[in-house]
Amino acid sequence: MKRVSIRDVAKAAGVSITTVSKALNNYPDVKEETKRRIEQIVREMNYVPDMAGRSMGGITEPVIGLLINELQPEEPSGAVYGFLSGMCHSCKDNGIEFVLLTTDSKSQKQTPLKRLCLKKGLSGLVCSGFSLNDPYIHELAEIDIPCACIDIETGYPNVLDITVDNVQAADEAVTFLINSGRKNIALIAGRGDVDVSNCRFQGYCNALTRAGMPIVQDRIRNAHFNENLAYRQTRDLLKQDEAVDAIFCISDLMAFGSCHAVEEAGLTVGKDIAVVGFDDIPTAKYVYGGLTTVRQDFYAMGYLAGAQIYEQISGEKSVGSPGELLYRLMIRGSAPAKQWVSA
Amino acid sequence: MKRVSIRDVAKAAGVSITTVSKALNNYPDVKEETKRRIEQIVREMNYVPDMAGRSMGGITEPVIGLLINELQPEEPSGAVYGFLSGMCHSCKDNGIEFVLLTTDSKSQKQTPLKRLCLKKGLSGLVCSGFSLNDPYIHELAEIDIPCACIDIETGYPNVLDITVDNVQAADEAVTFLINSGRKNIALIAGRGDVDVSNCRFQGYCNALTRAGMPIVQDRIRNAHFNENLAYRQTRDLLKQDEAVDAIFCISDLMAFGSCHAVEEAGLTVGKDIAVVGFDDIPTAKYVYGGLTTVRQDFYAMGYLAGAQIYEQISGEKSVGSPGELLYRLMIRGSAPAKQWVSA
DNA sequence: TTGAAAGCGCTAACAC
DNA sequence: GTGTTAGCGCTTTCAA
Numbered sequence: 001m002k003r004v005s006i007r008d009v010a011k012a013a014g015v016s017i018t019t020v021s022k023a024l025n026n027y028p029d030v031k032e033e034t035k036r037r038i039e040q041i042v043r044e045m046n047y048v049p050d051m052a053g054r055s056m057g058g059i060t061e062p063v064i065g066l067l068i069n070e071l072q073p074e075e076p077s078g079a080v081y082g083f084l085s086g087m088c089h090s091c092k093d094n095g096i097e098f099v100l101l102t103t104d105s106k107s108q109k110q111t112p113l114k115r116l117c118l119k120k121g122l123s124g125l126v127c128s129g130f131s132l133n134d135p136y137i138h139e140l141a142e143i144d145i146p147c148a149c150i151d152i153e154t155g156y157p158n159v160l161d162i163t164v165d166n167v168q169a170a171d172e173a174v175t176f177l178i179n180s181g182r183k184n185i186a187l188i189a190g191r192g193d194v195d196v197s198n199c200r201f202q203g204y205c206n207a208l209t210r211a212g213m214p215i216v217q218d219r220i221r222n223a224h225f226n227e228n229l230a231y232r233q234t235r236d237l238l239k240q241d242e243a244v245d246a247i248f249c250i251s252d253l254m255a256f257g258s259c260h261a262v263e264e265a266g267l268t269v270g271k272d273i274a275v276v277g278f279d280d281i282p283t284a285k286y287v288y289g290g291l292t293t294v295r296q297d298f299y300a301m302g303y304l305a306g307a308q309i310y311e312q313i314s315g316e317k318s319v320g321s322p323g324e325l326l327y328r329l330m331i332r333g334s335a336p337a338k339q340w341v342s343a
Numbered sequence: 344m345k346r347v348s349i350r351d352v353a354k355a356a357g358v359s360i361t362t363v364s365k366a367l368n369n370y371p372d373v374k375e376e377t378k379r380r381i382e383q384i385v386r387e388m389n390y391v392p393d394m395a396g397r398s399m400g401g402i403t404e405p406v407i408g409l410l411i412n413e414l415q416p417e418e419p420s421g422a423v424y425g426f427l428s429g430m431c432h433s434c435k436d437n438g439i440e441f442v443l444l445t446t447d448s449k450s451q452k453q454t455p456l457k458r459l460c461l462k463k464g465l466s467g468l469v470c471s472g473f474s475l476n477d478p479y480i481h482e483l484a485e486i487d488i489p490c491a492c493i494d495i496e497t498g499y500p501n502v503l504d505i506t507v508d509n510v511q512a513a514d515e516a517v518t519f520l521i522n523s524g525r526k527n528i529a530l531i532a533g534r535g536d537v538d539v540s541n542c543r544f545q546g547y548c549n550a551l552t553r554a555g556m557p558i559v560q561d562r563i564r565n566a567h568f569n570e571n572l573a574y575r576q577t578r579d580l581l582k583q584d585e586a587v588d589a590i591f592c593i594s595d596l597m598a599f600g601s602c603h604a605v606e607e608a609g610l611t612v613g614k615d616i617a618v619v620g621f622d623d624i625p626t627a628k629y630v631y632g633g634l635t636t637v638r639q640d641f642y643a644m645g646y647l648a649g650a651q652i653y654e655q656i657s658g659e660k661s662v663g664s665p666g667e668l669l670y671r672l673m674i675r676g677s678a679p680a681k682q683w684v685s686a
Numbered sequence: 687t688t689g690a691a692a693g694c695g696c697t698a699a700c701a702c
Numbered sequence: 703g704t705g706t707t708a709g710c711g712c713t714t715t716c717a718a
Contacts, residue, residue, distance in 0.1 A: 003461070005695055016705045021697060029703060048461035052398035053695030056710045071428050073642040074421060076625045081424045085414050088445055100443040102431055118346070118391035282419045283626040299416040348711055359689045364713060374687060396711030399694045 004047045013041045024049065055121075062123035063097040064309050066302075067116075069129035069136070071102045076253065077281045082298025083128050083150055083305070090306030093320045096313070098306070103136065113139040124309035126150065126162070126302075131194050146312035148305045152195045160312075162305040164327035166196050169294045170203025172329055173276050174248055176292075178211045180337055182246035182274055186219040186237055188230050188254050197225075200250040200278065219244065223254050230257030238265050238273075245273060246335065252277035252284050252293055259288045259334065274335035289333025296327050347390045356384045367392065398464075405466035406440040407652050409645075410459075412472035412479070414445045419596065420624045425641025426471050426493055426648070433649030436663045439656070441649070446479065456482040467652035469493065469505070469645075474537050489655035491648045495538045503655075505648040507670035509539050512637045513546025515672055516619050517591055519635075521554045523680055525589035525617055529562035529580055531573050531597050540568075543593040543621065562587065566597050573600030581608050581616075588616060589678065595620035595627050595636055602631045602677065617678035632676025639670050 010017045015034065023030045023038040030038075041047075066087050068080060075081060084100065091098035099120060103111075113136045117125060125147040130137050132152060140147060141156045148160035177185050187204050190197035201220075208215050221237060223230035230249060237244060238261065247262075249255035255277030262273045269275055269288045277284060280295030304326075307318035331337055353360045358377065366373045366381040373381075384390075409430050411423060418424060427443065434441035442463060446454075456479045460468060468490040473480050475495060483490060484499045491503035520528050530547050533540035544563070551558050564580060566573035573592060580587060581604065590605075592598035598620030602612045610616050612631045620627060623638030647669075650661035674680055 003695095007695080017696080018698085018706080019704060022704090025697080031703060034703080046457060046461075048458050050398075050695050051462060051464065052395040053710095054697075055395035056399055056695070056712090057697035058710065059697070071431055073425070073428050073432070074625075075424055075428075076421075078417060078419075078421070078424070081418055081421070082416070084427075085416050085418075088414055089416070092445070102435070114389060115391050118389075119394060121394065281625070282417075283629050286626050287629045346711095350711080360712080361689055361691095361714085362687085364711095365688090368713080372687060377687080393711050396694095397713075399696090399711070400713035401694065402713070 003050070004045045005050070006047070006053075009038065009041055009045060009047050012045065013038050060121070061097055062313055063099055063121060064091055064124040064126065064306060064313070065099045065101050065117070065120055065122045066126045066128065066305075067101040067103060067136075069102075069108075069127070069134060070104050071129070076283070077251075077279050077298075079151075079279070079296070079298045080128065083126075083302035086299040086302025086304070087126060087306040088302075089299075090303040090310065090318065090320070094307070094310045094314075094318055096310055105134070108135045114143060117143060117145060124313050126305045126309060127152075131191075133193055146309050148309055150301060150305055153199070160305070160308055162301050162308070163196070164294075164296050164301075166199030167203040167206065169327045169329075170200035170248070170250065170278070171207045172203075173278070173294050174204050174207035175211070176329060176331070176337075177246045177248065177274055177276060177335060178207065178213070180274065180335065183213070184216075184219070184241075184243040185213075185246040185248060186221070186241070186244045188221050188223050188233060188247060188249040188258055190225045190250055190254075191222065194225075197250060204248060223249075223257065225251050225254060227253045227257040230254035231261045232257075234258040234261035235264070238262070238267070246275070247273060248276045250278045252279040252281045252291060255291055255293065255334070256283075256287065259291070263288075270334045270336055276335045280330050284330075285332060287334075290330075292332045292335035293330050294327050295330045300326055346393070347388045348393070349390070349396075352381065352384055352388060352390050355388060356381050403464070404440055405656055406442055406464060407434055407467040407469065407649060407656070408442045408444050408460070408463055408465045409469045409471065409648075410444040410446060410479075412445075412451075412470070412477060413447050414472070419626070420594075420622050420641075422494075422622070422639070422641045423471065426469075426645035429642040429645025429647070430469060430649035431645075432642075433646040433653065433661065433663065437650070437653045437657075437661055439653055448477070451478045457486060460486060460488060467656045469648045469652060470495075474534075476536050489652050491652055493644060493648055496542070503648070503651055505644050505651070506539070507637075507639050507644070509542030510546040510549065512670045512672075513543035513591070513593070513621070514550045515546075516621070516637050517547050517550035518554070519672060519674070519680075520589045520591065520617055520619060520678060521550065521556070523617065523678065526556070527559075527562070527584075527586040528556075528589040528591060529564070529584070529587050531564050531566050531576060531590060531592040531601055533568045533593055533597075534565065537568075540593060547591060566592075566600065568594050568597060570596045570600040573597035574604045575600075577601040577604035578607070581605070581610070589618070590616060591619045593621045595622040595624045595634060598634055598636065598677070599626075599630065602634070606631075613677045613679055619678045623673050627673075628675060630677075633673075635675045635678035636673050637670055638673045643669055 010020045023035040128150040150162045221233040223233045259269045277291050277293035280293045284291040310318050353363045366378045471493040493505045564576040566576045605616045620634050620636035623636045627634040653661050
């Protein structure tokens with residue numbers, strides 16, 4: 001069953017191909033009646049213009065791509081899902097086409113990013129799930145379409161950074177702990193090659209420094225964003241340093257690990273040890289009397305990324321805005337606002 | 344900066360367009376040296392074949408689309424994310440292209456599904472997020488490419504159903520409650536137009552009937568998959584019917600609502616009232632001593648959908664399999680295996 | 687081993 | 703208002 005082409009429609013309508021094309025593209029110089037007849041036939045024959053043909057004819061619709069690195073089967077944080085839905089919606093709101101692309105470290109080596117963009121005919125690109133040493137991140141420097149990176153600071157002038165102000169957010173979280181009376185605040189960080197980890201570490205240092213508190217090497221642990229590792233690190237930490245009365249974990253998952261260790265040590269989360277996480281994953285509000293954490297609005301980030309790229313492509317103001325507030329400290333039981341005072 | 348075309352490459356290589364095309368498509372009749380030279384130039388000039396051009400030339404790569412209805416900003420269950428990543432991976436494993444499409448009830452009215460498929464050049468289609476009365480579901484009957492529906496039984500012979508056996512799964516869950524000693528089991532269901540809701544209702548009835556237990560009208564409540572509504576329904580239920588000692592909720596979110604109501608009534612979840620959910624959302628294992636629930640493997644469902652459609656398109660066996668086990672009862676504290684016996 | 691030429695479905699000058 | 707024609711980038715006979 002061959003696909004019906006514009007020629008078939010023209011024949012059926014007894015007009016030329018041109019006239020059909022014009023009618024379908026709303027040219028002003030087609031008689032109303034002709035146009036209606038053509039539209040009628042189009043419907044009857046179920047004609048759909050071939051995109052490839054249109055493209056060859058010189059019509060190219062702009063497309064924004066979301067490129068996700070190392071897509072995982074599951075994603076407890078909902079981050080990627082949020083980016084995706086946010087970007088989808090901003091593209092829909094702006095009437096620009098959206099495509100989802102995925103890659104992994106192997107593909108990154110095989111196919112240059114530029115090639116991928118060209119192949120997909122992208123007019124704009126948003127990257128997510130990359131870390132600073134991924135090949136594509138470096139190739140980004142030479143991409144000649146508007147592009148943005150979520151959750152990573154490339155430092156390239158042509159690349160938009162879409163991220164909560166991680167330094168600021170971590171600073172606020174730690175400052176909150178300080179204000180609630182905590183004196184000895186440990187940090188469970190991620191890997192050094194992950195940008196957000198560095199930023200949150202920086203925020204942690206800033207807050208302590210501003211409060212005139214020392215930054216203690218041994219209270220800074222690395223758990224690679226892994227719950228189990230965070231559990232073990234915290235267990236060690238508590239054994240080695242009895243003074244610790246608060247732990248800032250730069251992800252909720254690690255915070256869960258920490259809480260686990262705290263309770264196992266016979267201490268009470270939120271009382272003996274305050275624990276603050278980062279992300280506000282859906283589970284966060286259900287555990288340990290609620291996990292105090294820095295909520296990231298992934299949907300808004302995705303929406304913002306799409307909107308900003310759209311603006312660069314079209315030169316027009318994007319309709320609809322996700323609101324600029326990308327993070328917010330959610331205060332819950334694991335680190336209450338007022339410190340519990342020992343009797 | 345114009346895009347470099349095959350003509351530019353041909354010129355630079357001092358050969359004809361034909362030769363370049365052949366070289367790039369691995370025709371056997373191109374001298375090794377010529378081929379190498381062309382490939383060299385292709386790299387230098389950063390030439391990427393124009394997909395539209397290729398398509399016009401007669402080469403069409405098959406594409407499988409995942410069409411998501413009413414994409415939500417957030418998705419606590421992770422279902423859609425799982426479908427997406429599963430399908431992405433099965434397509435990648437099979438070397439077939441994957442595209443993500445979205446729609447909503449408004450678009451469904453505006454654009455016929457057939458038109459959408461034609462426009463996107465789909466060779467196969469997987470639908471998710473639809474309910475039985477969505478226009479697209481009916482249009483599915485006349486789609487002439489392989490298609491599948493996730494979590495909905497269309498009854499159309501040409502449409503694959505990708506879903507856990509909801510009747511069977513619900514039956515198992517309720518039977519488990521019966522075996523653990525529960526006598527008066529209530530049901531919190533969803534909307535009647537949602538297929539999974541009906542199936543799980545059916546499973547509930549089957550289990551009770553098999554055990555010789557009556558199906559009591561008043562113990563069957565409708566909470567539209569809404570946590571808050573489930574909370575209120577459960578509150579009423581417990582007030583009206585003191586005999587109830589177990590509640591089967593056909594979604595985890597509703598189970599949370601139910602548990603909330605149970606505790607509020609001064610009863611203990613898992614002891615006085617056993618609560619079983621459905622989905623095993625990430626949060627489930629953290630609350631009420633763990634929610635006993637029917638886990639659905641969304642990733643496997645997505646993978647399976649992609650693989651089956653691929654098989655229909657290509658006539659070849661799909662590589663890699665997600666395993667056929669799409670659901671599994673996760674027994675946790677909210678409905679322990681052995682009933683607590685009152686002293 | 688190579689290339690000329692036709693054709694894929696469509697758009698857009700331009701002529702009628 | 704309508705049709706003729708060239709051309710977009712590519713593949714593919716077929717001839718050389």
